[in-house]
Amino acid sequence: MVVEDDAFQRLAAVTLLEEIGMEVTECESAEAARRVLEKIGGRVSMMFTDVNLAGTVDGIELAHFARQLYPKIHVIVTSGDVMTRRLPDGGHVHTEAVAPA
Numbered sequence: 001m002v003v004e005d006d007a008f009q010r011l012a013a014v015t016l017l018e019e020i021g022m023e024v025t026e027c028e029s030a031e032a033a034r035r036v037l038e039k040i041g042g043r044v045s046m047m048f049t050d051v052n053l054a055g056t057v058d059g060i061e062l063a064h065f066a067r068q069l070y071p072k073i074h075v076i077v078t079s080g081d082v083m084t085r086r087l088p089d090g091g092h093v094h095t096e097a098v099a100p101a
Contacts (some may be wrong), residue, residue, distance in 0.1 A: 001024070001025045001026070001027065001033060001036065001037075001044045001046065001047045001048070002014050002017065002024055002025075002026045002027070002047075002048050002049075003026075003027045003028075003029070003030060003032075003033040003047065003048070003049035003050065003053065003059065003062060004026075004028070004048075004049070004050050004053070005028050005029060005050070005052075005053050005054040005055075006050075007028070009050070010026055010028065013048055014026050017048075022046075025040075025044065028054070029053055029054050029055040029057075030049070030053050030055055030056075030057035030058065030059065030061065030062040031055050031056070031057060033047070033049070033062055033066075034057070034062065034065060037065070037066055037069055037070070038069070041066070041069055041070050041073075042070065044066075044070070044073060045073065045074060046073065046074040046075075046076070047062075047063070047066050047073055047074070047075050047076070048076045048078070049062055049063060049075075049076070049077055049078070050077075050078055050079065051077055051078070051079040052079065059077050059078075059079075060077060063075045063077055
C-alpha cells in the first residue's frame, strides 16, 4: 500500500513497486488508507506512507493504526523533514534532504 497525497510522488512509488512485481493499492489520504486497512488489511504486507498527508491524520498516526490492527505489517514512513516522533515498533523511516530552491 502506498499512501501519499502528492499525485506525482504517489505515482513514482507505485510504479517502482509494480516494476519489482508487487501488487499495489494506492491511497491519497490516511483516512482512505484506514478504510482499506479495515476492509482488506490482512492482505496488505507493506505500507509506504509520507508523514505529511492531506486530511486530519498524518502518516505516523496511520503507521500506529496499521500496526495495531496488523502487527506483522511492514511500515516505511518517509519525510522531507527531520523526524522527531516515535514510530511503531518495527517501523522504518527514510528522510530525504531537499536543498532549498
